[in-house]
Amino acid sequence: MEIVSKPHEHNLVAWAKDRPDILVLSGDLTGSTEIQLFKDTYPDRFFSMGMAEQNMLSWAGGLAREGFVPFLHTFAVFLYRRPLDQLEMSVCYPNLPVRLVGFLPGLSTPGGVTHQAIEDIAVLRGLPNMTILEMGDATDVESVLDATGEIRGPVYIRMLRGDVPRLFPKTEPLRLGRARVISEGADLALITSGNCTEEAMRTTAVLAQRGVSITHLHVSTLKPFNDPAVVEAVARPKHGVITMENHVVTGGLGTCVAEVMAENGVGSRLVRMGINDTYAQGASFPYLLRKHGIDALALADRVETMLGERLGIGEDELETVRLQEAASIGAERLEAL
Amino acid sequence: MNSELSTTNTWPGQARRIANGARKRVLDLTIDRNGCYLSQTLSSADLLATLYTKSLDLGPSGGSPIPPEFSGVPGDDGAGYGLGAAYNGPRGPGFDRLLISPAHYAVAIYAVLVETGRMAPEALDQFNTDGSTVEMIGAEHSPGFELTTGSFGQALSQAGGIAMARKLRGEAGRVFVFMSDGELEEGQTWEAVQCLNHYDLDNVIVCVDVNGMQYDGATEEVMTIEPIPSRVEGFGGVAVTVDGHDVEAIDSAIQDTVHEGKPLFVLCYTDSARHVPMLNERKPKLHFVRFRNDRELADARATAESWGPAE
Numbered sequence: 001m002e003i004v005s006k007p008h009e010h011n012l013v014a015w016a017k018d019r020p021d022i023l024v025l026s027g028d029l030t031g032s033t034e035i036q037l038f039k040d041t042y043p044d045r046f047f048s049m050g051m052a053e054q055n056m057l058s059w060a061g062g063l064a065r066e067g068f069v070p071f072l073h074t075f076a077v078f079l080y081r082r083p084l085d086q087l088e089m090s091v092c093y094p095n096l097p098v099r100l101v102g103f104l105p106g107l108s109t110p111g112g113v114t115h116q117a118i119e120d121i122a123v124l125r126g127l128p129n130m131t132i133l134e135m136g137d138a139t140d141v142e143s144v145l146d147a148t149g150e151i152r153g154p155v156y157i158r159m160l161r162g163d164v165p166r167l168f169p170k171t172e173p174l175r176l177g178r179a180r181v182i183s184e185g186a187d188l189a190l191i192t193s194g195n196c197t198e199e200a201m202r203t204t205a206v207l208a209q210r211g212v213s214i215t216h217l218h219v220s221t222l223k224p225f226n227d228p229a230v231v232e233a234v235a236r237p238k239h240g241v242i243t244m245e246n247h248v249v250t251g252g253l254g255t256c257v258a259e260v261m262a263e264n265g266v267g268s269r270l271v272r273m274g275i276n277d278t279y280a281q282g283a284s285f286p287y288l289l290r291k292h293g294i295d296a297l298a299l300a301d302r303v304e305t306m307l308g309e310r311l312g313i314g315e316d317e318l319e320t321v322r323l324q325e326a327a328s329i330g331a332e333r334l335e336a337l
Numbered sequence: 338m339n340s341e342l343s344t345t346n347t348w349p350g351q352a353r354r355i356a357n358g359a360r361k362r363v364l365d366l367t368i369d370r371n372g373c374y375l376s377q378t379l380s381s382a383d384l385l386a387t388l389y390t391k392s393l394d395l396g397p398s399g400g401s402p403i404p405p406e407f408s409g410v411p412g413d414d415g416a417g418y419g420l421g422a423a424y425n426g427p428r429g430p431g432f433d434r435l436l437i438s439p440a441h442y443a444v445a446i447y448a449v450l451v452e453t454g455r456m457a458p459e460a461l462d463q464f465n466t467d468g469s470t471v472e473m474i475g476a477e478h479s480p481g482f483e484l485t486t487g488s489f490g491q492a493l494s495q496a497g498g499i500a501m502a503r504k505l506r507g508e509a510g511r512v513f514v515f516m517s518d519g520e521l522e523e524g525q526t527w528e529a530v531q532c533l534n535h536y537d538l539d540n541v542i543v544c545v546d547v548n549g550m551q552y553d554g555a556t557e558e559v560m561t562i563e564p565i566p567s568r569v570e571g572f573g574g575v576a577v578t579v580d581g582h583d584v585e586a587i588d589s590a591i592q593d594t595v596h597e598g599k600p601l602f603v604l605c606y607t608d609s610a611r612h613v614p615m616l617n618e619r620k621p622k623l624h625f626v627r628f629r630n631d632r633e634l635a636d637a638r639a640t641a642e643s644w645g646p647a648e
Contacts, residue, residue, distance in 0.1 A: 047501075050535075055494045055528035062498020068505075070498075086525070089488050090495055094418075094477065095411045128410075 002166040004138035008101075008159055009034035012071070013041050015145045021067060025049050025056055027074030033103050034161050035073050057083040060098045061090035069097045075109075076102025076117035076158060080124055087154075088127060095129045095153040105134065105158040105194055106246030107275070107289060112282030117158075118275050122251025124156050125223050132223040133174075134158035136197040138166040140220055143173030151176075158194060165198055167218075177221045179229045185213025188306060189237040189268075190299075191230065192244045193219045193253045196273075199289065200244050202296040202321040203313070207303060210311045225256040234261050239306045240269035244294060249274035271302055296321070352390045352584040356382035359448035360612055361644045362461060366444065368637050370465070372627035374473075376616065377517070378445035380548035380581065380607035385449045385515070387587045388544065393433040393513055396426035398455035404463065404470045404480050411477070420470065421482035424455050430508040434499065436483050438492035439517035442546075443475035443482070450481050490523030492516070493543065497529055500538045514543045519551040521562045527572055533600040534573025541600040542591060543574075546581060548609040555621035569602045581605025613640055 016022040016038065024038050028051045039046040049056040053074065060070040072079060079100045080087060091098045102117060109115045124130050131151050135141050141160055148155045168180060179191075183204060192200045197218045204216055215233045219225075234241050234257065241261065243254040254272030261270060275292050289295035300313040359382045367373035389395070400423040411417040422428075425435045437446055444464060450456040460480065463469035470478045476485040486492040493514055500512040520526055533541050545565075553559045562568070569576040575596035579586040590603045609623050610616035615636040616623060628634040 047536075049532065050528075052528035052532065054490075054525040055497070055532055058491045058494030058525070058529075059498040059501070059532065062495035062500075063502050064498070065495070066499055066502030066506075068502055085488050086491055086494070089485055090491050093410065093485050 002138070003163045004166055005163055006034050006161065007138040007141040007164050008161060009037050011142045011145060013037050016042065016045070019069075020045075021069050023047065023063060023068050023070045025060060025070050025072045027051065027053055027056055027072065027078055029074050029103075032161075033073040033075070033101065053078050053083040054086045057086035058090035061094065061096055064091070064096035064098050065094065069099065071099040071101055073101045073103075075104045075115055076120050077104070077115060079156070080117075080120050084123065091154050092127045092129045097152060098154045099148060100154065100156045101159050102156060103159050103161050105160070107280055107292065108195060108246065108285050110282050110284055113279045115282075116280055118280065119248050119251065120156070120158065121222050121247050121253070122255070125251060125256075129153040130223060131155045131221070132158070133220055134194045134222055135160045136192075136194055136218050136220060137168055138164040139168040139170055139172065140174045142170070144220075147174050147176045160195065167198060167201065174220050177224060177227055179217040179219045179227050181229065182216040182218055183208070184215050186215075186236065186238055187212050188214045188239050188303065189233045189241045190214050190216045190244070191219060191233065191241065191253065191257055192216070193222065194246045196244045196246050196294060199294070199296050200299055202318050203299040203303070205321060206300070206313055206317055207311070210313070212303065212307065212311070219253060222253065222256060225260065230257065230260055231264050234266050234268060235264070237268060240271065242271045242273060242299070242302055242306070244273040244299060246289075246294065247274055249276055269306070271306065273298065273302060348391045349584050352383070352386040355390060355449060355452040356386035356584070357612065357644070358452040359386065359445065361641060362448040362451060362458075363444050364613065364637065364641050366461060366464060367626055368628070368634065368641065372625060374441055374444050374624075375613070375626040376548070376550060376609035376623035377439075377442045377546070378448060379611040379613055379616070380550075380609040381442060381445050381515075381546040382449065382611070383582045383584050384544055384546055384587055384605045384607070385445060386452070387584045388435060388513060388515065389449055389453045389455075391584070391588050392591045393435055394431070394510070395435065396429070396432050398424045398450070399427055400424035400456065400480055402457035402460070404456065404460050406468050407470050407478060417478060419483075420478045421475065421480055422477070424450055424480045425483065429510070430506070431510050433511045433513055434483065435481075435513045435515065436492050436496050436499070437475070437481060437515050438486050438520060439489060439515075440474045440476065440482070440485075440487040442515070442517065443473060443479060446475065446481040447471060456480050489517075489520045490525040493526055493529040494532070496541055497533050497536075497538060500533070500541045501536060504538065504540060511540045511542055514541065516543055516545045518545055518547040518549065518556060518562060518565070521545070521565060521568075522560045527568075530569065530572040530574050530600065537598040538600055539596050539598050542603065543600060544587070544591070544603045545605060546607055547604050548607045550609045550621055550623055552624040558621070565604055569604075574600045574602045576602045576604055578604045578606065581607035582611060613637070615640065
């Protein structure tokens with residue numbers, strides 16, 4: 001699998017080249033949010049806003065009212081927790097083209113509870129006018145800015161940084177409101193988002209060898225959530241539907257899918273994998289995924305339960321798919337918080 | 338008060354006439370509706386009249402004299418944008434902008450818009466009625482409002498973004514922000530001041546109605562915000578203190594204060610019972626004035642009648 005180094009940093013600079021209305025606002029995390037290259041390349045379009053997120057959100061609203069498109073870069077938690085009122089009243093109500101680029105989704109930071117955006121999708125899904133996108137691989141990251149181009153209102157991007165795997169062909173860009181169909185099968189429907197997709201693909205590779213056929217969708221548009229492919233996927237499987245997300249199970253992908261199933265009268269069983277109504281501690285991503293039951297092994301276990309048969313999938317077998325990523329996660333942890 | 342109803346055509350006389358006309362309109366409304374944001378109007382009328390008649394280059398109102406009904410929130414179709422701002426004149430590189438921060442002052446803004454001929458007197462009949470844009474706590478569809486600022490302390494930061502954008506485009510027009518003193522308690526206000534200073538945004542002029550009152554009572558009892566001038570200066574602004582009922586002093590502070598590279602704060606110290614002395618006995622609880630008994634109502638009517646009919 002190809003690992004792409006800092007896809008957002010390079011893509012943003014290339015994408016903004018002939019777009020003079022694109023500005024970048026930094027919340028004092030320039031190096032950690034991959035905008036140093038933008039700052040070096042377009043110093044006149046880069047603005048340091050310091051550690052003052054309430055001001056940054058409202059300020060961005062002012063810039064957007066004047067025709068600029070500000071891209072706010074900080075850790076995801078600092079875009080929606082502290083400045084939620086500013087986000088709603090200065091940006092969402094007036095439906096302004098402000099782009100919120102939030103890093104460290106869910107448990108993917110050893111920074112602990114203050115840095116872990118585990119309920120961002122649940123919070124932001126309640127905001128009228130807001131579009132919510134989540135990145136799952138380097139191709140998503142490299143094509144998301146194009147996808148946001150036509151959106152008039154605010155967009156929240158759950159962004160990945162550092163070494164990011166490429167799961168999907170470079171020639172197949174992210175499409176707004178369209179899930180990626182990774183596999184099709186009759187036994188189960190598996191719907192994943194963000195970096196849980198990579199985790200799930202480790203399991204599905206092994207499951208395929210065991211003859212389990214799965215329809216696997218990777219969702220990148222969490223709001224609006226109206227992709228007909230999801231309706232189709234959940235209507236078909238023999239043994240039910242599993243969602244897997246790097247987020248609390250209340251209000252995120254699992255809830256979105258549950259709503260679709262209920263509204264379409266789908267009577268299948270739904271298993272929502274995610275953080276189960278709790279905050280987390282500071283630790284490595286693999287450790288936290290294991291602890292909260294949202295890693296490849298946990299998925300294998302859930303699948304076995306739903307199928308009602310043991311498939312004998314062990315940690316060792318899944319680890320062989322994991323080895324390649326170990327290095328990148330190690331490097332990630334060295335980055336500043 | 339009648340002695341101040343100057344009939345000369347000099348701008349201070351006009352401004353005072355407009356201010357007092359606005360006071361009368363809101364006093365009448367307070368009597369009619371048995372309650373209104375009266376004290377805010379009494380304290381800020383002279384400042385607002387000065388801004389609209391003298392200090393700012395706004396251009397003529399583009400708003401409908403009778404405001405249209407609420408047509409929807411700002412949406413993907415572009416509807417709902419700029420409806421309130423149109424009353425403050427056209428957008429253009431040379432024009433000043435007036436951004437209203439404390440949306441609870443809406444009735445004061447509406448009354449001044451009427452007095453300055455930017456809106457028809459009948460528009461006030463719609464005040465706080467269902468379906469009208471002349472809302473009690475205005476939003477950006479309401480006459481005179483460019484922003485949605487009922488949650489306090491957000492306008493100054495938005496003004497910063499607007500002022501930065503205008504500087505990036507090389508526009509000469511200034512960005513005025515009308516604020517209340519209670520908003521100085523919000524942490525965001527100070528984030529905004531430091532940022533305005535950091536980016537040398539001297540095209541921002543903030544006019545604060547320091548009436549010393551807020552919902553729970555006297556500001557000094559609720560939360561100390563003084564000394565405001567040194568706090569503003571400490572965060573990188575230039576502060577000037579004036580009598581907020583002296584229209585000439587207000588304008589002179591705006592026009593003559595040197596504040597190169599820094600935002601200017603004109604701190605207008607005011608009286609929230611200005612020209613309605615019966616309210617003095619109810620200080621400091623004047624957030625939303627409702628006359629409590631027949632004696633108060635009779636007093637209020639007598640005051641309103643002594644001012645004569647609205648022009």
